[in-house]
Every structure is written in C-alpha cells, then in structure tokens.
Amino acid sequence: MKQEKSRNFIGKEARFGARNYQPVPVVVDHAKDCLVWDVEGRQYIDMMSAYSAVSHGHLHPRLVAAAHRQLERVAVTSRAYHGTTLGPFLEKLCTLAGFDRALPMNTGAEAVETAIKCARRWGHQVKGIADNQAQILVARQNFHGRTSTIIGFSSEPDYRAGFGPFAPGFTHFDFGDMESVRAAATANTCAVLIEPIQGEAGIVLPPAGFFRALRQWCGENNVLLIIDEVQAGLGRTGKLFAFEHEGIRPDALILGKALGGGLLPVSAFLADSDVMDVFNPGSHGSTFGGNALAAAVALEALNVIEDEHLVERSAELGAYLLARLREVQALAPALIRDVRGRGLWVGVDINPAQATARELVEALAAGGVLSKETHETVIRFAPPLTITRELIDQAVGVFEAVVHERQARLQKQAQPQACPA
Ligand SMILES: *Cc1c(COP(=O)(O)O)cnc(C)c1O
Numbered sequence: 572m573k574q575e576k577s578r579n580f581i582g583k584e585a586r587f588g589a590r591n592y593q594p595v596p597v598v599v600d601h602a603k604d605c606l607v608w609d610v611e612g613r614q615y616i617d618m619m620s621a622y623s624a625v626s627h628g629h630l631h632p633r634l635v636a637a638a639h640r641q642l643e644r645v646a647v648t649s650r651a652y653h654g655t656t657l658g659p660f661l662e663k664l665c666t667l668a669g670f671d672r673a674l675p676m677n678t679g680a681e682a683v684e685t686a687i688k689c690a691r692r693w694g695h696q697v698k699g700i701a702d703n704q705a706q707i708l709v710a711r712q713n714f715h716g717r718t719s720t721i722i723g724f725s726s727e728p729d730y731r732a733g734f735g736p737f738a739p740g741f742t743h744f745d746f747g748d749m750e751s752v753r754a755a756a757t758a759n760t761c762a763v764l765i766e767p768i769q770g771e772a773g774i775v776l777p778p779a780g781f782f783r784a785l786r787q788w789c790g791e792n793n794v795l796l797i798i799d800e801v802q803a804g805l806g807r808t809g810k811l812f813a814f815e816h817e818g819i820r821p822d823a824l825i826l827g828k829a830l831g832g833g834l835l836p837v838s839a840f841l842a843d844s845d846v847m848d849v850f851n852p853g854s855h856g857s858t859f860g861g862n863a864l865a866a867a868v869a870l871e872a873l874n875v876i877e878d879e880h881l882v883e884r885s886a887e888l889g890a891y892l893l894a895r896l897r898e899v900q901a902l903a904p905a906l907i908r909d910v911r912g913r914g915l916w917v918g919v920d921i922n923p924a925q926a927t928a929r930e931l932v933e934a935l936a937a938g939g940v941l942s943k944e945t946h947e948t949v950i951r952f953a954p955p956l957t958i959t960r961e962l963i964d965q966a967v968g969v970f971e972a973v974v975h976e977r978q979a980r981l982q983k984q985a986q987p988q989a990c991p992a
Contacts, residue, residue, distance in 0.1 A: 650858075664869075779817075806884075
C-alpha cells in the first residue's frame with residue numbers, strides 16, 4: 572500500500588493537474604547525482620535522468636555553484652540588452668559543435684520550431700523556392716516535441732488525435748531508408764529534419780551507412796540536413812554528438828535537455844552563417860531564451876562534460892550496461908526480444924505477449940530503480956553519464972530479479988496448459 576505522504580502528493584496532482592501525464596507512482600523529494608529519494612525516504616537509482624536532461628547527475632555541485640554565482644548578479648534581462656554570460660556560452664557551444672552561430676531558446680520544441688523557421692526562410696531566400704511552398708522531410712516515428720506544428724508531422728496517433736488542423740509543409744519518409752527519402756523529395760524540399768537515433772520510437776538505431784548516404788544526398792540536392800540531438804547529443808551516445816558515429820556533419824543542429832545541466836531548460840539551434848543569417852532582427856526570439864542565468868549554467872554544463880570526460884564515460888559504461896542487460900536477456904529470451912542502444916542509452920524490448928513495459932517499470936521502481944517505458948514495449952535505461960559500474964551492477968541486479976519473478980509467474984500460469992488431460 573502506498574504510504575500516506577506519497578498518496579497525498581499524488582492525489583493533489585491528480586485532482587488539480589491536467590491529465591496529460593501518467594507518472595510512475597514515485598514522489599521524488601530530493602536527489603544527488605545518480606540517486607533519488609522519495610518522500611518516504613526510500614532510495615532509488617536514477618536510470619532515466621529525465622530523458623537525458625540530467626546527464627550531469629542531479630544537482631551537480633559545479634552547476635549549482637554557477638547558478639548561485641549568477642543569482643547574486645542578474646538572472647533575466649530579456650534579449651533587449653546584452654549580458655556577460657550569453658556571449659561566452661555561445662562561443663563555447665559553437666567551438667565545441669563546430670558551427671559559426673547558435674540561437675538560444677528554452678525547450679527542445681522551441682529549438683525545433685526555430686529550425687523549421689530557419690529552413691523555410693533559407694529555402695525561400697537562398698534556394699529560391701516560391702514563398703509558402705517549402706517542404707521539410709521528416710521520418711516516420713519521429714519525436715521532435717509537442718507544439719501544434721511539430722505534432723502535426725508526428726506519425727503517432729496518440730500525439731495527434733483531435734489536435735488538427737495541422738500546418739502543411741511536411742512529408743514523411745521511412746527512417747533508415749534512402750529510397751524512401753528520394754521518393755518523398757521534390758524541387759521544393761528545403762530540409763531533412765531527423766533524429767540520429769529515434770528515442771521515443773523505442774531507441775531505434777539507423778542502419779549503418781544511412782546517415783552518410785543521407786548527408787551525400789542532401790549535399791547533391793541542395794537540401795539542409797538538420798539533426799535533432801535534443802536527446803542524443805552532449806555525450807548520451809558515447810560521442811559528443813551522435814552524428815559523429817558516421818563521421819558526418821549536419822548543416823544545422825538542435826540541442827536541448829542536457830544543455831541545461833539538469834537545472835534549467837536551455838536549448839539551441841546551431842548552423843553556419845550562410846544558413847543562420849536568414850534571421851534578421853525581429854524575425855525570431857524568446858523572452859527567456861539565452862537569459863543570463865541559463866547561459867551561465869549551460870556554459871558550465873559544457874565545461875563539466877569536458878572536464879569530467881562524460882563522453883568517454885558514456886562510451887565505456889554504456890558498453891558495460893548493454894553487455895550486462897544482454898546477459899539478462901540471455902536468461903529470458905522469450906520475455907526480452909531485444910536489447911539495443913548506443914552509449915548510456917539502452918532500450919530493452921519486451922515481448923508484449925508476456926508483459927507490458929509499464930508493468931516492469933513499476934516493478935523496477937518498487938525495487939529501487941527508476942526507468943521509463945516508451946510505447947508499450949520498450950524500457951528505457953538512460954542514467955546520468957556520471958553513473959558508476961557499481962550502480963549499474965545494482966540496477967541490473969534489480970532488473971534481473973524483476974525478470975526472474977515475471978518468468979516464474981508466467982511459468983506458473985502456463986503449467987495447466989502444459990499437462991494435457
Ligand atoms: C525531448 C525532445 C524534444 C522536445 O524537447 P522539450 O524540451 O520537451 O520541448 C525534441 N526532440 C527530441 C529528439 C527530444 O527527445
């Protein structure tokens with residue numbers, strides 16, 4: 572039975588909140604690095620890290636210190652004025668990512684909207700597509716956020732149903748399939764907008780060589796390649812950016828989540844001048860985008876990724892996590908259909924005939940491990956990049972126990988049918 576305190580907080584959210592979420596029934600009270608405590612004092616290992624927003628671990632001391640320092644000076648001025656933190660943040664971001672310019676926003680969806688506006692204006696002003704005719708190619712099963720324009724080009728019925736009419740100007744292709752990209756393109760195609768790994772779709776990896784072929788095709792056809800690394804970027808996949816796995820460079824890049832160091836929403840759209848300079852004063856903006864506090868934290872977030880070698884950690888410990896989860900899969904091949912991932916970003920694909928991902932996620936939480944299902948069949952493990960081998964071992968141990976328990980129950984259920992009359 573849920574304890575009194577937890578029930579109270581869950582009840583208030585249920586009573587006064589809109590019903591657009593169905594959280595795992597854990598009431599987080601406080602957290603430190605990879606550990607989280609609920610209001611009853613129970614401890615959990617965070618194997619989810621807020622969908623990669625907490626890649627640095629909870630309340631990283633250097634990030635908290637950077638925030639405190641800036642809170643003694645100024646937090647928000649709007650972009651009506653200059654400040655002392657935005658320039659240094661943008662300089663660091665552009666240097667790391669290898670782009671001329673960056674445009675700061677707050678949420679990932681806003682940075683995606685920025686990319687869409689930029690691509691369309693570039694299509695019109697630079698490529699010469701007639702006004703209002705530019706088309707953007709997007710992958711089926713994409714996830715780029717929740718604004719009305721973005722869900723308009725989702726292929727997920729739950730995200731769309733009843734929210735139309737939707738903005739035109741998007742055409743689908745199949746993720747990983749160049750033939751389908753070619754078939755979807757027209758002379759009015761200005762950009763391809765794509766995730767390097769489809770996270771919300773279930774951590775779907777592209778076939779090897781796809782991004783190299785896509786890069787080449789975009790170049791030949793004067794189409795911008797815009798990669799959405801809101802979730803995959805900043806070390807999550809074992810490279811600073813996931814596009815590095817295929818040795819390519821996009822024309823524009825979208826970042827978010829971990830860019831805010833787990834403290835604040837910070838996102839950015841990056842491109843070289845020939846693309847970014849389609850924005851002129853007045854054409855785009857955000858009251859909070861690039862605010863002094865966010866820029867101070869984001870600059871420190873980038874410094875910490877370098878200083879603490881978080882990208883290398885992700886590669887090493889991610890390989891370890893993947894191997895450990897594959898050991899569990901080998902014990903339960905009927906229950907676990909697939910274990911896939913890159914870096915500290917692993918999806919465990921559950922056979923829906925045996926269990927829902929949600930049931931296992933709740934059993935994991937009861938055992939002290941926070942994870943999250945995506946769709947009905949995939950459990951996502953994406954801990955902070957600061958996680959240790961010891962914590963991975965503990966978390967996988969709990970997962971193994973959950974899997975054992977589930978198998979034992981399935982065998983018991985199956986027994987009557989196993990003895991013919
Ligand atoms: C989370 C996410 C977004 C949206 O970010 P928000 O901050 O939730 O608006 C966009 N693209 C991808 C790939 C994401 O994972």
